[in-house]
Structures are given as structure tokens and as C-alpha cells.
Amino acid sequence: MAAVRLDVNLFNAKDDTVKRTNCVPLKDFDISSKKLSDVRSLLIENGGLDASKVGCSFCSPSGALVNDASSFSDYVDILSEGGEDKEEGDDKKKKKKNIYNVYVYLKSKKTTTGLSDEAKETLKKELNLKLSDKPELLKTSLDQLTSSFNKADWVAEASEDATNPADMSEKEWNIVIRNNSLTSASRLVFSNLGRASDGSKKLKFRRIERAPYSAFVLKPRKFQPHEISDSEVKIEQQFHIPRFVVADDSYVDTFETKSSVATAMARSSFSSIEAEASIEGGAFGFSAAVSAGFSSSESNALSKQSTAESSTMNITYNFPRVVLHLDEYSLELSDECSQDLIRVKDVNSLIAFHHKYGHFFATRVELGGRLFSSEKFSTLGTSSESEATKQMKISASASFSSRFVSGSASYSQENGQSAQDSDARRSMQSSISWQAQGGDTLLCNKQVTLFPPAWCPTVAPFQNWRVIKQEDVIPLGDFIGRIPGYEDIPDKFNKLAEITRRKETVSFRLGLDAWQRADKNKPEYLSLHHAWRIRQEVTQLYTKELAKDPFTTMKAIQSGHWTNYQIPYSIQELYDSGHPGLAFEDNSNDTVYDIEVETLMNQAPALHYGVRYHIFNRKSGLWLRAILINQNGKEITLLAAGPKHEATLFEFRDQEREGPLRNGDKCCLLVYGPDGKQKGIIALSLRGQNSGEGVDDAKSIGALPYSVPNEGRIRFTVLEMVDQADVPT
Template identity: 40%
Template sequence: MAPVLFNIRTVDSAGTDKLESRITLDEKIDDGKATLDTIRQLLVKQKLDSAKVRLAFCGKDGARVGDDFKWSIYKALVEDDETEGGTAKKEKTNSRIQTHDVYFELPKENETEEKTLSKQAQAVLDGKLDMDLVQNKPALITATLKELASTYEHNKFKAASGGAVVTAGSMSENDWDVVLRHTHYLNGYRMVFSKLENGTKQFKRIDKAPYAAFTIRPRKIFSSEKADKSINVEAEYRIPRYIVTDDSYVNVFETASSLSESVASSSFSQTDIEASAGGSLFGASMSVKAGFSQNDSEAVATAKSSSSRSMNITYNFPRAVLYLDNRSLELTEECKVALEGIKDEETLIQFHHDFGHFFATNVELGGKLFASEKFTSAESSKAEEKANAMKVSAAASFSYGAFEANVSASHETQKNSAKSGSRSSMSNSLTWEARGGDTILCNDPPNWCPTVKPSANWRVINQRDVIPMADFIGTFPDYKHVPADVDRIRQKTKTITACKFRLKANVHDGVDYDEYYGVRKDKDEQRLKPFLHKYRNEILQCDNDEVAERTLANVARSPHLAYPAIKFYQALESRIKGAGFTDNFQEYVGIDKLNKRGGGCNFEVEVATLSDEVPRLKLNVPYLIRAHDETHDTFLAADTAGSYGDRFFGYLYYARKARASKFMFRKVGARSQQGIITNDMEVELTLCDESGNPYARVQRFEGDASTLVVSKYGVERDFTETHNATFQYN
């Protein structure tokens, strides 16, 4: 049988046809029974482009016909359309080959040229960008930013038009393959380190892993992707699951360390950038989840905050969001072989080196412009409340023409206290870069914008829902054992490690910037006695200390006059003065200079670590807190046995481990937040009950600027004032 040649043509809305490709068939076609669906299935078997598979058949004039249309009638229709001047063309047959033309209706989205930006993009670029950094900017660093005066202006940018608009819905399997080769969105991410002379490692950057652990799982064409309901295609194509998105948006965020800057430059979400500021990535402990060595973990956790920080602005032009889960992906053969080779910690680390430590399951493709303004700031401040806010409002639009400067900006500082002093100095410089589009035009935004349209120019501009590699592999049906296998390897390296830290007291009246929580012993000043006497006057219903002391003296002379409240107080005072509690009021927990009055400000908590990870504490987790220095080797404890009736009384002391109390740390302003405690996080030290639930918070006695006591949640009048601290790892 002579082969049959099909010329695959498309017809646009103007009626212009274009030859796209040619396909040959060796199968015999029964003209009496065949329909266009029969032709489509034969062409699919011969690898008809997936972009054409979903298109509807039409005549040369562009009029649509359904797949149930008879093949013999369609051939006659096409041949009639090709009649010129009343004379039919010669039949396209010879002894060796027979030729047929088939026409597909080209969607309008595949043919038109966008002359302007989308409405969403223009709304963003023409509108006023009012970004309240208090509400919208992640609190990456605790230093107060006093000024950020921009040295650039960009009110004369406007995107030039031109080029065909490409949407994800019109892309073929080959188009998606090009996008994959250009973006490597199926490769995980790994941490890169450099070795220092002293044997330790220094974090360098986040990098794409060299090997892809996953590939796209073949799937059928969705009905929503087909041009006509009559189209029936059973073939499967390696096309990712996607959602078309072209709502342009602006992000503003601040970076202050090499880690957070690398997370930002790798196009991860702002939530991940915020987490990285404290040496934590994607809500997970890196060593536990990624199998880092001890040096690797320390290098990440101690990625230093540079004196040169950056305010970053990104103009994002997304085209599609990809959803990458275990239903849309499958493991590569290389990854399967590597998983079988994981036997110990060394091979586990090598696996992560090859395939990455983490994988992003939500990937946004498109283009973005990235402006980074670096500044250095030496600043000291003293304020009643740390509630300063900087508001940056930049009116920006893109107008076609030269890159010029003419910025309109406003700066606003809000304070909750009238007492504030500061001094700051700043130097800044602007850099522009592009991700996606024609990157050589990064400093020519008007001409860069239209270059984002071709799918070959798309790049990864945002990544979310990042999961540790082993955990993600474990979601695949045949690999559910992987997380447990990896965990067993890590358990072999499990050790109990001391996490050392200090609690720097917030600046307050009578408390300077260099004072800390600590265990104290002072023979000259009996710190807890004034606090106890305040409580005594309350329960004895005495107006002042003189009346209370006279009442107690009378009872001493005539014990039969003692009523229950007096007996209770006498027992309480004797208890507190005892050697097991305050040793005649000499011992207490308070705020002072590091080594003043024999104070011990170094605390530690024993935590279990895996793969020699750097020990870190977590929010809302009960701990026994050890106070350790040259003069003290004891634990924090609290005594609330003095509560009488509806009145609460509690104070802090230090004792041996058997009598220690459990405490937890809660983030100020977000008590329910979970996760790793980051360096310089403002925390509230909280006493736990026997069940490990938060019971009372550590506060300062209102009568001095030193003594720390406990205040039960819900109790208002207990002679205490709020005085939280900043958590600092040693």
C-alpha cells in the first residue's frame, strides 16, 4: 500500500493558512467509514504535536467542523476550497504517494500581538505603590530603619509593545520541554559552602542541584484544553499541571545576610526569605531534614548579618504557575539508583549534593525586574516602645523613552513613645537585573517588557511550598519508606547537646542596653523582700508597711490574735527566706550587667541533635533552663505556693535540677507562633504548668528595675510590669 502524506496546516481568524508540518501514514483509511476522529487518532499515533492535538478541524476558510465529520466529505470540502478559476487542481496522487491537506483552527491567543501590557500590569505600573512595611514587610531584622532615601527615579518607563503573546494553554509538549531545559524547574536546591583555613565552613550560596530527581509524568489532554467537545485524544503527553496567571505584582523586602540574600536571589517566597534571616530554611531544621554535616550546619546558622543591607523591589510579570506533586511527577532513573545507594551518613550527604536538599512544589514562571538598593546604617536608639515604622511610597510608571530619574517619594516614621533618640548615617547605590526575557536589556525596561512574552524566555520568578527532598520523595507510592530509612541513618548520630544563650533585657527606665536576665546573689540588697511586703500589705489589708509590721508585732506578743491571713503570711515568709529558696533573700533572678553583683547570665538547655546539627530552641516548647557560669550551676525555678484566695503571688529563684520548673519561650506579639527561635528574636519567658502548658509570664517587679517575678495570665493587679528580652545564641 502506498503511504499517505498529510500536510498539517493552521488557519487564523483572518483566513490565512500556514503549513506547520508533514506526517506520513502507512495504514489504510476506509473512506466510507472514517471520520475526522479516525484521522486525528492516526495522526496522534504518529506523534502529532500536542499543541495541534487539542485544536479543532476546519476548512481552508477557517470554518470549524467536528470530529464526527465524515472523512470523505471533508476531503471533498477541502478540494473544492482549493479550486482555482473554476478548474479543479490535479489530484494529489501518484504511483508512490497520496497527499491530503488537513486544516486546524488556530486559537486567537496564538495569533495576535499584544500592543500594550495587560490591564493588571498597567494598573500596577501606573498606580501608586503604597507599601506599609509594618503590615506587609517581613520583620527580617530587629534593627530600626530610620531612613531610606532613594537615589533613583523611574517615572518615565513605559513598556514597548510587540511580539506575539504566548499563553500556557496554547503550548505544546515541545514548548514545555524547551521551558524545562531553560529553567531546570525539576532540579532541587542545595547549599554550597567553602572551606576555611581553620577547618570550618562558610556558607556561600543556594545553588541548583546538578541532577534532576524528577521528571514530568505523562498525562492526557484535559477537556478544558481542547478546542471542541467532539475532540477525543487518549494519547499522553509530558505537560506539567499549570494555571495561567498574568496578574503582575510588586514585592518589597529587606535582606541582611548572605543567606537571606541568596534565598531572595533564588526567587523563593518572602516567607522563606524571612525564615532565612535566622539561619532557618523553609520552616525546617536544615541538619535534621537535609543531612548536613556539623560544619555545614554551623556555617548556615552563623551566616553573618552584614553592615551592608539591601532593600529589594521586584516587578513581577508571571505567565503560569506549575503545581509539582507526586501525581504529576515521577522519579528519574538516576534518582532511583542513587536512593538504593544510600547506606550511611556519607552516602546520604552525597545524595543531597547531587539532587539537592529541598524541592519547590509551587513554581511561578515568567519574568521580573529586580532592583536592589544597598545601604549601610550605624544606628543607636533609645525609645519607650520599639514601634518605629518606615513607610516608603513610590509613584512609579513605565513610559517609553530614555531611562531617567524623577522620583516622588514620601517617608513617614511612627512612634509610640515621645522619648526617642537616634543617630544614623546611610549610603546607598542602585543596581538593576532581569530574570527572564532578554536579560541584556535589564537596564532598558521599556524594551525588556515585551521580551517576556515568548515561552522560551520564561524563567522561575517565584517558588513556594518548599519541602525537604527525602520527605517529598516519600510521598510517592513506591518510596514511602525513604523518610524512615533516612531518619534511621540520622538517629545513629543523635547526641544531646547544650544550646547556650543569653536573654538581653529590653531597654527600659533604669535598664540600659547592655543588661541581661541572670541568677544573682547579693548579701547587701534583699531584692525580693520589697515585693513580698507589697503582697503582705495586700492580704493583711494594711495601708502601708508600718501598719503591717505593727500588726505582726502585736501577733508575736499575743499569738492567739493571729487570724488565718496572718498565719498564712508568716509561713510564706519563713518558706521564702529558707536556704532552699532565697537564702534569707540574698538569691534572686533579675536584670543587671553581665557580671555585676556575682550575676550569672549564661543559660543553656539540653536538646537532642541529629547529624551534628547546630542546637536551636523552638517556640512554645517546655524546657528546663540551666544557669551556668563560674559561680552558679543551677536551674531556673518558680514558686507560686504563696497565692492566697483570689490573689496570685509568684517569684523566681534557682535550685538543683530536681526542683527546677519548666519554661517556654513565646514570640512577643505572636504567642501562638511555632518554629525555631531565631537570633535576636524578642521573646516572652513563660512558666509552664505540670502539663507543659503556658501558665504565667516572667515580668519585672514594679518597685525596682531589677527583680524578675512571675505574673499569672489573666491577673492584672500583681505589682508587676512587662519586661521582655531579646534571645541571643552564644
């Protein structure tokens, strides 16, 4: 055996050209005992064949395929027979020096560049629409309006460099991963505004970005021979290629965001669900694991961004190419991240770790290109999200199809609407502008209306792929905990955060939604009210029912206990103790309530949907509670206030929403009885479904289960936060 050198040459089937790509020196190589399959393995081990070529067949200099089962000595003879005369001398010199050529057959990749010549010729021909027996018609003339719109100017061009993800090599996938920092988590960035009067840092949330350090590296995965090779090549290999699904259906997505953080997430390609969850806590917003990644000043700054004066409508025109699944089976921790993880010993080192590696990680990433635009809801001239969505879609379509936006797309919006409204919509539609992510973003220098059609084909090359959607977001600590060997990390992070746990008070009012008020311009709040009202209204209800049953009425009079039949004991006891009932009032001072919550890492306290609370009125020193009375076998729930041991639980709901409540959020207050069972939503429970069935003018608040017939009695509310300094005592 002797040292040899194998020169790898690529035979390009597209143009029959040969190009030398690698020279691979090998020690102790016995030409007589090796097969081409052995040569292939040696070339792979020594970097002579990358992922895109590892499954390509060997061939002769003229492109004739040679099976891997052939011996290498036979292959050398084939090369000698097929070599040209002018190369014969060079081959003899190489053999003396133990240098051998190896030819690899590179299949041509088919690229779609537009319509075929045959199809173009067919389209040039006019269709024969003449009738064989043409009827005689009255002749008239009509001057047709002509349009200066040229359809050809607005058709997206075909790409000359389309990429097929299945044909991409390990090196090409590495370029995609590095270009998009896909192994890095995302982090929230704040700016320092100096210090407040109390000496604490003043920070402001700025943006969301990829962390500068990669927390993960891609694991190699096995490929079966049929996945990477020609049919006659049988070799199993591992490559650093992510798991992907080709997804190339373009789509339009519109959604509303109501906070600075959610809008920033939308701009950073997070899906509408993740953007909303960022504030509501479902993804990372206020969960224990991730909240530990923020300092107290940062968490307070983040909390302040959870409300916004105006909503934002976002629209994305997406041109995806491929979806990557970056789960715990595809990734492992980088060496640097693993070492830094060992150094996390306290809260400060945990915060530093998050700042270096990010706060949350998206396990589903869509790559391609997208056009993004956003408008303040207040500038759209619309009153609902559905109207704004429709309007932005019209604007997006117009920017792709016509330069006469204000004259054509706006026209359909003007009918039946005021001139002022239509002018506002027309202005918005004519000025919509796109921000490009992916593709050739330098095309933004072109005229805005010309930009989309020219930009579309530039998304095709893999070098231009960018992240256009991120979903399935997980706190970084939780994701690390899914990787074998690091299962203790989430618990470790949570324990460090637990050290900072403390109790805080949240104060609020519950206002009646405007459409249910007696006067829309006068706010009405859930208020404590003297028990005379609830006693009087319950008495009216019981007396009314007694009047329907003369036998029971006579029995009550004869027994001398008429009052007991009129007023339940629990209501009379409430009245005698001086404890109040509840009603919605527009002029009461007893409208502010407290709830005690727990916080971590000095975060601003917040109420959460779906969590049960006891509610306290600081001014009266009493707790809200539910009272159950029975009227002819029917249970009625009423609300009142009393001592702490009588307090019952309440819960904020808004359909399936989760996470913290924001100032101005619409919600329903769910009531639980002394038995711990859910009684329904706060409502005018003494009123009947129909007039005359209950106390028609009753104002006392109780609870009713939700149903369509009960909607008229259920009270729908709006949360109004109150600063601690403004809470009456």
C-alpha cells in the same frame, strides 16, 4: 489494506496560507472504512499532531471545515473537488502511490499589541472644556514652569509576541520546564577554605542554585475534548502539560532579611516567608530530614550564616505570567533518581544524594519576569523596617517614572528632616539599580533609568519566562515520600540522621531590652541574687496586705505565728537553704545559663522558639525554677534557683516565630510552674498594676500573664550567645 502516507498541512486562518508540517507513513490503512476521527487518532499516535493542534478541525485546501464524523473517502473527494487545476496532476500521482493530503484548520491567535487605531484617534482629539456662558474674570498672567520630562519616554512598550498559556503546546511547555529546570530541587553550595587547626574542613556558604540533576519528571495528564478541541472534535488525550493558573497582575514586594542564607534565598526567587523559614527551620533549615543532606562541616558553615551584622532590605517588581503547581500528583521520580535512591545506605551516601539532586523543592512556582534590588539596612538612613519599605517603594516607582529621581522623589522625604538624613536618602534613591530575572536581560546594558520601561514587554514570550517566586518549600526527602511507592523515604532519611544524634550545651545571657533599662548605656542581665531580697520584698507585700485587715493582724499576733503570716513557707525555705532568687542586674557575675540540646549530623547546637527547656546555671550548680505563693487567694509566681529535681520548664517566644534563635534576637521567656501549667512571661510580679498596689520598688523576677495592663511589669529580653570557653565555672 495497504500502506499509505498522510501529509499533514496546516491552513493558517490568519493569512490563508498552507504549510506542510509532517509526513506520516501508516501500515495497513483501509481508506474505505475509516472516518476522520480515526485518522485523527492515528496522526496523534504517530506524532503527526502535537498538543496545540490535536483539537483543530480538518478542513479543505481553501479552509472549509469538515466534521470528524465524515468518512475519509468522502474527505478525499472533497479535496479533489476543491483542489486547483495546477495541483490536479500531483494529486493523481499521489493517489497512485497511496499518498493523501490532510488539511488542519489552525485558528489565528489574537495578540494585543497596543491601542487600536480608533482609540488612538480619539485620544488625539482635545476635550471641549469651554463653558457655554463664560463669566468675566479678572485677567492676570503667570509664567508657568515648564518640564523637560517627556511622559512618552517612560511608558512600557506593548509586546508583539504575547503568549497565552492555554494555547501552548506540549513542546512549548517542555521548553519552559527545561529552561527553568523546574523538575530539579534546589541546593545550597559551599566553598572550601582549607582546613582549621584541628584538621576539620573550613567551608563557607556561597549561594543557592538548582541541582544539576532532575529528581522528577512530569506526569502526563488527561484533557477532555472541550479543553483542547473544536466543538465538533470529540477525543480525549494525555499530554505532559503542567497544571497552571494564569496570574498576570504585577505587584511590588518588599521584605527584610537578616542572614546570608535568607538573602541568598531572596535572590533565588524564594518568597519572603520561605527565606525567613530557611533559617528558622520551618522549611528546611534544621529539620531532621534535610539536615541529613549536609556534612558536619557544611552544617556548621550554614549555622554561622544564621546571623548577620546588618539586615538587608529587598524589593522586587514582579511581572508574573503563570503559576505552576508541581505537587506529588503532577510529578514522578526520574529513572536516574529512583536508582540512586536505592543506593542510599548510610549517612555519606545520603549526603551525596542530596548534593546531586538538591535539598528542598518548591511545589508552587511563579513564572514571568522580575526586577530585583537590595540595599543594606544601615545605608538607608532609616530606623524601622516600615520606613525602609516605604523608601524603597518610592525609589522603585521613581525608576519607572522619572529620570529626575533626586530632585522629585527625594523632595517629599526632605521636609522636616535633617539635611544629612535627606542627603543619604536622596543618594540611595538616585542610585537604585535593578537586576533582571526573565525577559530580555541584555537590556541591562541600557542606561539604568531607561531600563525598566524597555524591559517590561520582553517578559511576554514564553521563551523569556523565568522563576520569579518559589513557595511551599518542602525538604526533598519529605516530598519524595508523598509519591506513591516511596512513602518510607522520609523515615529512612530520618533513621540515618538519628545515628549521629548527640547532646550539646548552648550557653547564653538574657539581657533586658534597652528601653526598659535604668540606663540605656548599661546592660542589665537576668542574674542570680541572694534570697534576702526576695524574702524582704515578699515580707513587705504580705505586711502591707495585713495592715489592710486589722482582724487578721490581731489573730496573727495572738497566735504567736506573726512570721508565718508575713513570709510564706516556700520563701523562708529558699532563704534558709541559701538558694538565690532572680533579678536583672548590671554588675553580677551569675548571668550565664546553659541549656542542653540535641543535634544531628554534627550541626552547631541551637535553641529553638516554642520548645520547653530546663535552664542550668553552671557557676552555682543550680537549676532555675518557679515558686508559687498565695496572697489573699491570688497566685503569685516568683523565680529562683534550686536542685535539679525542683527545676521547672521555660520556653522562648517571639509572637508566632518558629525555629532556632539567633544571637541578638529579641524574645520573651515563658515560665511554667511546678504543676506544668503556663504562668506567663518573666516580669516584676511583686509590683502592682498601679502605684501603691504592690511593692513599688521590687526587683525580684517572677512571671505574669501577658496583657496590656501588665506590659509595664513584663520584662522584654534580648538573647546573647556565650562561647563555651567564656562560661564562668
